[in-house]
Amino acid sequence: DAGITQSPRHKVTETGTPVTLRCHQTENHRYMYWYRQDPGHGLRLIHYSYGVKDTDKGEVSDGYSVSRSKTEDFLLTLESATSSQTSVYFCAISGGGRLSTDTQYFGPGTRLTVL
């Protein structure tokens, strides 16, 4: 299994509060990704990172920001959570290390509920 952890695994929060999700990898992979998974939509890319301090937007980036200060950590922040951001969030990694370089590997996910 890929060495990817996400924290927290479950979170319930209220509308308008800031929320930060963390993804941590031990594989020294260059690329890291944040997806959200919603019924009927599959997985949609929120943001990705191609190196320390190098990030870019995905297809559903509005309302989200990210930071990557170290190779192993990729943070996703909801500045002011809304009910539409209730979802399951998955982190993924790719690009180097002991795992196949051309495949994305996924973390266990974070279930976020915004009331």
Place this chain on the structure above:
Amino acid sequence: AQSVSQHNHHVILSEAASLELGCNYSYGGTVNLFWYVQYPGQHLQLLLKYFSGDPLVKGIKGFEAEFIKSKFSFNLRKPSVQWSDTAEYFCAVTPNSGGYQKVTFGTGTKLQVIP
């Protein structure tokens, strides 16, 4: 931009039945193709992948997929399903260009296997 279509949203089979899940993609260049499986409450796991070579790819747990370039298809098959195959299956495609991969996922097919 690439896209992926999974035409079957929900499939119900009895144990020992044969399985074929459809996946079609659109992209003008060379692609890498993937099937991921997500068991209830778990993260996505790689089932199999195609990068090049033999278009018939064998994966874990008896699954296989065939890449038919002329039909832009990458259908997943298993000759005899088990109850433990109950899961959601995602087809994914990415341009075969290395580096950062914009992976596009299908919306998923939920497979329910009845004992």
